[in-house]
Amino acid sequence: MADDESFENLKAARKLLKASMEQSSALSSAINEVGLKVERMKERLPSLEAAIRPVGTRKCGLFAMRDQINGAIGPAAAVLKVYDVVRELENSLSFESCSDLHAYLSTMKRLEGALRFLAGSCLLVIPWLHDIVEFLEGDASANDQSLLNVKKALRILRVLRAIEGCARLDGGVLNAAFNKLETEFVSLLMENNATACIASSPLPVPVIQKLQAIVERLNAADRFEKCVLLYAGVRSLNARRSLQALDLNYLEIQVSEFDDMQSIDSYIEQWGEHLELVVKHFLEFEYKLCNSVFEKTESDAWKRCIARFAEEFRLVSLLEFGRSVTKIKKGPVKLLKLLDVFAVLENLRVNFNRLFGGEACGEIQNLTRDLIKKVVNGACEIFWELPSQVKLQGPFSSPSDGGIPGLVTFITNFYNQLLGEDYKPILIQVLQIHQSWKTDIHEDEDDLLLKQILSTMKEIGLNLDTWSKTYEDISLSYLFMMNNHCHFSQLKGTKLGEIMGNSWLGAHEQYKDYYAALYLRESWGKLLILLTQKGWISPPVGGATDYHQGSDDKKRLKAFNEAFDERYKKHSNWIISDDCLRQKVCQLLVQAVVPVYKSYMQKYGVLLQQDASARKYVKHTTQSLEKMLSSLFQPQRSKYCSTKHIRFIGKLKNVVTNQFRVTLTAM
Template sequence: MEHLIHARDLLNTSLHQSRQIDFELHKTSVTLAHIDQIFPTLETAIRDMASKCASLPIGDHVGRALPTVLAVLNVYRLVNELGTSVTAQSSSHINLDLTLYISLIKRFKQALTLLTNTCKLAILWVQDVKQFLQHTTTIGVAHDHPYHLIVCKTLHLLKKVQETEKCCLLDQGILGVAFKVLEDEYENLLTQNSLPVQVPSSLFSSGDEESDESVSDALSQPVLPFHVANNLKAIISCFATCNHQVDRCMAIYVKVRSTNFETSLQDLDLNYLEISLSEFDSIQDIEGYIDDWGRHLEFVVKHMLELEYTLCDHVFGQLDVIIWTDCFSRIALQSGIHRFIKFGNMVTKAKKEAIKLFKLLDVFNTLNNLRHDFNRFFGGKECSEIQSQTRNLIKKVVNGTTEILHELSAQVQLQRLMDPPPDGSVPRLVNFVTEYCEELLDDDYRLVLDQILEIHCSWYNHNKKLVSVEEVHNIIKALELNLEAWARRYEDSALSCIFMMNTSCYLHKHLNGTRLGDLMGESWLKQHDDRVQYYTQIFLRESWGRIPALLTNTDRITGFAEAFDREYRKQSRWVLCDDSLRWKTCELIVETIVPVYNDLGLVEVGSSPSNKYVKYSSEGVENLVSSMFQPKYGSSDVIKCANLVDRIKSLVAGRFSPATVAA
């Protein structure tokens, strides 16, 4: 139904234009007929005057004027022929041959310009004749003399012909109507062939190589059919050649392409860009949207705006670069880029927390990868607002990132006031900080972070260049001080040793061969390995190492049982997180007490009434010791710790695509 209504309106418009054209053509024909009637008479009269005055001084003047007057007549006849052809094409523009039509318009405009210039020259020569007739007494020509009247009439007619080009350019003139036909054809071509860009399915999931391929496939087709783009370019070229304003065509172009752009974005579901977040809200509430934001912004800038930029260059490229880039900028500003910048600003307002640092790095990396595109697309004066907003966003990201990074060491130190784990296990903070720092040292994150720190130093003229590895090193050193402080908080020296054994073993074993381990150095790793051995020996001496002395007492068997029970009950609640450390420690405990126990020559339990006080056999002692220090996998702390580490890993996994590029 819409197509029928459009066709009806188009036919009504065409009918109205045809009537106007016929009317103008009729007026032109009447004027031309009148001129054609007068020109031959004038030509004959001037020739007669030239013949009679050949021997007189005026003869030279008339001889010079006559050829230009005749040239005007010839050019005018050409204008008339071309004007008739243009009018005929304008009347039937539904079946318009665009190439032929544009060619006729250009030739007609050139002929009109030639007519105007020829008239100017002819008028000068005829005015020269008139002046001679008025100021000379040689031939005695009065004002009412036929020669004088012929000259005046010729001047009047030439001036009237000189206005032909101006009349043709009026709204209802031949060229005015022709340009309106071209504008309508331009709008129809653009509207009927502007289809929304198909959004790749990869934009609804995390990016990968297959996603990159799907984006390329979706955008492999030109934004407009090649022949349509060429026709649009030809129309603009015609306007430019004919010195006709292209403002209306540009306005049509901006309106149609902007509407098409907005329609294309609807499939992306960008409602999340309107989310509001305060300084009290956690970044974790919107971390998934930040990932979407990066992919969507990159698609909008690198693909959709790039396509519009290329098309705009193709259609308007023959114009002054400032003119056509202004046209593109108007489309770009209506692309919703303001909403993306607004969302980025909202991210910077979220509560300061360690996880936020990674998200700020994501935001910066996205903007940095698009920096050259932003400068190219939004470099004009009309985009000054978006330039200012982008710079302000980058400033907030740089300052926010630097502030969080500098506060990490202080945040780790604040945890020193907390109580250490009651079972001597590795604190969650150790897992979190080491995993966190390991990811910060990832090449992609580290390079971005170093770039941010360098920018921050240049802004505030810091003498010392800040480097991410130094900040990470400081964080780990602060963590070590926490471990030492927590170890002193235990009332039981043996449990303090268990705690130091766990943490030193974790730092040595889990950081060995990692980026963080390489940063801290081989000697640092060995130092923690040595600490494991050192605190293991102290642990044995302060707890199980005291039991053999009890076996030499008079009531040695009862003393052993009581001491063993006491240590077993107490230490059964403790944890050694590493399997090999746990196995080795249990083995050392057995080696410490069982050989001495066996040396007493005690028989198995129940073998003799005299040994009724023997509670444990050697094998029983070994079994009980071997069951100690097992992690409590059902405990909420262990589960929380695992979830926390997994969250960090999932947070930073796959954030940086090798194929991705602030203002």
């Protein structure tokens, strides 16, 4: 039973195996057939691949070019819109004027922005179109018309991109607009040139704002330098017009044409006024205006403009004239004028530092420094030499009228002027500067000044002693010393008197009275002896004969008349400069002479009653004698008109100055 079952299983397995082998055989046959088909397909694959490749490549290129075209469409459309805006703004700008400057500048700004955007859009589209052109040029199947259209569009875009640059060239719309702005800038300056005055607010605020707006716009367009040149040119016209009101002909005079300080003196004050007007008003005005106009550019344009304006205002010529003053021959008057020049420069020092600090003003800086150096050195040189120059005046002759020598009057007046409020502070400052340039030990400037004055006055005193000894008539020597001591005593209350002190002034007062007494005793005291002394006398005048008083009163009176007339004639040519002293001396003369003469004539009247011929010896009455004595010692200026007096004083000043000039030059 079991064997039968196993046999059946074996038969079933055999049958299954047989079926499997048949299936495997059929599968193997099918695989062989497929293999043959694959081999045949493999043989055809290269040719198929070669045929299909161009189609795939073109299809991929078309997909990529689609992106290029899509990227160019948006910017290209923007280019067209922006170009329309540009054309509209160009037309608007060409017809607008600068009368409404704000609107004009706004239109310009919009046009510049539109042109920049147009150029930017073109720059974005051009690369894409360039790629399309390259693609189409490489595609044999491409449409030629399409390629030509793309190339044309590319050329147009390149032209549009260049519109911004062309607009700024000659003939371009922006260039014309900027030219119109420059014209408006000049017009605003010209219109306000006539109304601009020296004031804290140079131009109306609206005008300044317009000028600033134009400058800012031109500066943004790289036209700032031209703007500065236009500004300087217009304002230079104003400078020339301002100079027309000033008489600057004296600047053309050469130093050799000035004989001395007197001939240039009249121009120095005028020079100081002109220099101050040019620097402190004209140039300061231009400085403020220039800073206001170019304020928003944060540039140093004002320095170049100021250099130009300084040239127009002839500042260099003015400084050269100041240097001409330093070349005039030395003398005390020159010292004062040099101090005047220094005072002018010192008054303008802050202005010079502010206005002329730039490189463009290098010539002005050098001229100013050189002028200050020459002024300080020249003034100090004259100041130090004054005592020695006074000493050198000793050999000059003394005044024939016994008056005050011109040197004495000149020096005292000179020092009073030098010590006044106008000159002393300047002199002290000049001495300080001069000492700061030296390397030796510095002394106090006030002590130096006092030392020089005391030394000068000492030399004057020595000269007076020398001159007093040159008079042959001792009476005239006494009168001379009385005059000069009186002159010194009257310096009380003056700057020089304060320096010399009360003891010095008091001593001269005493010497004045002392020499007055000596003069009266020596000259007129001897005359009275003729009327008072009894017995024989010898009259002190030529032509009188000896006689006996008791026997011949007529001869005594004749001798007196001759002596009096001789003295009166001589002393009438002498002067007493001070009015009070002259009146006092004349009064003393009247008091001394007239009573004695009156007493004598009363006694002589008895003789007249006895001898009528004695009347011819009576030459003077008491009243005429008093009148003659009271009219003595009158200065020469009382005999001339005021004009001649002024000329006389001027001549005296010239003589003294020339004497100083000669001695200073000799050294």
